[in-house]
Amino acid sequence: MAHLLLLYLLYLIKGLDGSTLEINNKKLMTTKCINEELWNEWFAGIADGDGCFYINKKENSLSFEVTTHITDIRVVTNIKNILKVGTVKIRSNSQSVRYRVKAKAAIIDIFNRLNGKLYNPARVKQFIAACEIVGITPKVPTDSLFMEKKSYAYLAGLIDSDGSLVISVSGSTAEDSQLSNVHGKITRLTYSKAHNQITLKVTTSYKTYAELIQNTFGFGKIYTQKPNIKNKAPNTLYHWTVTSQQDFELLYESVKTFPLKSLKMHRLRLSLLYFKYKNLKYHLKEAGTIEGKTWAKFANTWYKYSY
Incomplete structure (x- = not known):
């Protein structure tokens, strides 16, 4: 019995023709590369x-x-x-x-x-x-090579480094606006009602570079920011911006093959939940309701790693 077990183990390792181990090694090397x-x-x-x-x-x-x-x-x-x-x-x-x-x-x-x-x-x-x-x-x-390659790993690295993913609040009470630090941010988002907008943004002073990102990956829009004349060296800035639910879903699916390594991945996952709750109008419900509490919990989770 022990002899048969030994033969079986050798079969698993090498294969009957002695090629299995070599094939597995090639697969491992290919995966590593x-x-x-x-x-x-x-x-x-x-x-x-x-x-x-x-x-x-x-x-x-x-x-x-x-x-x-x-x-x-x-x-x-x-x-x-x-x-x-x-x-x-x-x-x-x-x-x-x-x-x-x-x-x-x-x-x-x-x-x-x-x-x-x-x-x-x-x-x-x-x-x-x-x-x-x-x-x-x-x-x-060349730009054509970049578009042909369409590297989502590169996009993940660019967002990890130069991207920002935020929910801006455009309106709050005078009292809430005075609250500072993370507590203030959570409170303003919790009670923002319809006055909030999620945005992912990558900023560059090169229009052609922003257009290359947009044209290659096929989503997002480009917004131009006029130079601030108060700066010593004012430059026009170009923002590749993602704001819509459809574009966030495309972005999320795109980076599944190579997820972000920064904390922005935490917020990117939450972005889908953001649109879900917005579609259900949880953000408009009163604080004491189940929906309102769910939205408040989301706000807390969004700022989990902030300080």
Whole structure:
């Protein structure tokens, strides 16, 4: 019996023709390569949004940095864990953290991962200049390639880094408007009635880049914000914006293949619940009703990770 069990185990491991193990290894390698490529696409979205190739002209050296809000520290720690190099530190006098790497070997690895995957004109310009220092030939992909690839992993990275997902309240009582911090936000949303709007937004000063995002993924609208003349260097801003239920449903389905790594994923999941409750008019019900209590619970959940 023991002999037969041993033969059966060998059969499971190798297969009768000795090829099963080899096939399984190939499948594992293929899956690993696909997952790595998807991560690189997500990383490119992060770099295009919150990344920076910093060149020190005096020392002729460079570093790569990603800065994000303190609540999204998991984004930069994920990068550090994957690349196995670099530092993650809290920035002084700010609610942000920064991932930074200076080691040349690590920089080259990052460049190879990102080469041909960056589309933000500002980041592409930085990347080309940085490539000259390390002797790498930069690849500048075309818009048609971006549209053909239609990488939802890249979109997830861009939203993780440069996106904002909020519910704005346009009207509240004088008393509620004076409430501060998270408690104030929850109270104003709870009692906002019809005066609230959910919005996901990615902002850029490059109209062509905003149009590329919209045309590639097929949803959202672009709004133009005129320059603020009070700023030292006023720029026209272009907001790729998602507001409708249909577009949020498309967005949610799109990033299922590569979910966001930031806390925005928490709010993206809640966005579908937001429209459900709005359609049922829970937001219009009195506070003491079951519907009103359900809406209040949603408001609390929306700000769960805020402070």
